[in-house]
Amino acid sequence: MKKTSVILFYYVTDTLMEERRVKLIFGFLLLPYSSITCSYAAATISANQTVRYNETIVSSQQTFELGFFRPGESMNYYVGIWYKKILNRTVVWVANQNTPLTDTSCELTLTLQGFLILQNATTGSVIWSSANSSTTTVRSPIGHLLDTGNFIIYEEGDVINQENPIWQSFDLVTDTLLPGVKLGWNLVTGKERHLTSWKSEDDPASGEFSYSIDTRGYPQTVIKEGQEIKFRGGPWNGLRYTGSPNMRPNWFYNFTFVLN
Numbered sequence: 382m383k384k385t386s387v388i389l390f391y392y393v394t395d396t397l398m399e400e401r402r403v404k405l406i407f408g409f410l411l412l413p414y415s416s417i418t419c420s421y422a423a424a425t426i427s428a429n430q431t432v433r434y435n436e437t438i439v440s441s442q443q444t445f446e447l448g449f450f451r452p453g454e455s456m457n458y459y460v461g462i463w464y465k466k467i468l469n470r471t472v473v474w475v476a477n478q479n480t481p482l483t484d485t486s487c488e489l490t491l492t493l494q495g496f497l498i499l500q501n502a503t504t505g506s507v508i509w510s511s512a513n514s515s516t517t518t519v520r521s522p523i524g525h526l527l528d529t530g531n532f533i534i535y536e537e538g539d540v541i542n543q544e545n546p547i548w549q550s551f552d553l554v555t556d557t558l559l560p561g562v563k564l565g566w567n568l569v570t571g572k573e574r575h576l577t578s579w580k581s582e583d584d585p586a587s588g589e590f591s592y593s594i595d596t597r598g599y600p601q602t603v604i605k606e607g608q609e610i611k612f613r614g615g616p617w618n619g620l621r622y623t624g625s626p627n628m629r630p631n632w633f634y635n636f637t638f639v640l641n
Contacts, residue, residue, distance in 0.1 A: 424438060424439060424440045424441045424525055424526045424527075425438075425523055425524060425525045425526075426438060426491050426523070426524040427491065427521075427522075427523060427524075427537075428491055428492065428493045428521060428522050428523075429490065429491070429492070429493065430490070430491055430524075431488045431489065431490045432447070432448065432488065432489040432490075433488050433489075433502075434448075434449040434458065434485035434487065435485075436448060437449075438524075438526045439465060439526070440465075440526045440527060440528045440530075441528060442528045443465050443466065444464070444465060444466070444528040444530070445462055445463065445464060445465060445473075445526060445527075445528065445529075445530045446462070446463055446464075446465040446526075447460070447461070447462045447526050447532060448460070448461075449461075449482075449485070449487075449489075450463065450470070450472065452472065452579075452582065452583055452584070452585055453581075453582040453583035454583050455481075455583040455584060456483075457481035457482060457483060458481065458482035458483075458484070458485060458487070459475050459476070459477055459478065459481060459482065459585060460475070460476040460477055460489055460499055460509070461473075461474055461475040461476065461585075462474040462526070462530055462532060462550065464530075472557075472585070473530050473555075473557040473559055474530065474532075474550050474553075474554070474555055474557065475555050475585045476489075476497075476499060476509050476511075476550075476553075477499055477508055477509035478555060478579075478585040478586055478587065479586045479587060480508050480509055481586075482499075482508065486501055486502050486503050487499060487500065487501055487502060487508060488500060488502045491522060491523075491524045491534065492522075493519070493522070494519055494522075495519035495522040495534055495547040495548065496510050496511055496512075496548075497510065497511040497524065497532075497534065497548065498510045498511075511534070511548045511553075512548060519536065519547060520536065520537075521536065521537040521538070522534050522535070522536060522537070522547055523535055523536070523537045529551075529559065529560065529561050530550075530559045531549055531550055531551045531559075531561070532549065532550040533546050533548070533549040533550075533551075534546060534547040534548040534549070535547055551563070552572070552574065554574050554575070554576060555576070555577065555579075555585070556576055556577060556578055556579055556585075556588075557576070558576060560634070562574070564576070564592070564593070564594060564602075565594040565600075566594060566596055568596075573593070575591055575592060575593035575594070576591060576592040576593070577590070577591045577592075578590040578591070589606050589607055590604065590605065590606055590611075591604070591605045592604050593605070595613075599616040599617075600616070600617070600640060601613055601614045601615055601616050601617075601622060601624070602614035602622060602625075612624075617638040617640075621636070
């Protein structure tokens, strides 16, 4: 395939067990979460199908689960994705992180237009919705939770294309870098992907810390507290970022840096 776009991405891939992941900046968090137990048999939902607070979607190999949960001691509800087989529930993605739900009267629906909508079942008001990154007309969208932890929306009958889907959760990363997620900038569209910390163990709203790629000069990774840079990774030297001496080849994961 001929590439015509100029893209900068930062990749992480995992070479061990499916339950291993890289949690950058903020360490490993093993927190108690309240969630529901009723699950769909399949890992997919069709247009106009709804997920309610007492239902979840489970990936085909039962690696990940998507549904409603309450973090820590919070009384608010959120829609998220977590590892299904880890007893201490480990949330890796949150949809409505800055718009919490105060009760269980909400539903998550895939619309005929290919949008994922979180709305109040009583009033019909929309609390959160996904974007549509596809440039083609959507006829019959399918929502699919993959065993990578990515929830992807694509056209029924099409091959799952994670490079150009209708929408995918990997484009809306929160605080967790899963294997296969790209961090960085698409220099043509201006789309950026970066990590942002939770405010607290009980509140997944965007916190003060972020991890991103700074494209000023030669690209490098930076950690910020607000707008203040706390750490610079230094430029990529082919093996690692020069300012990250502990970033060595290992058995757990590898890094790839792409600039074109």
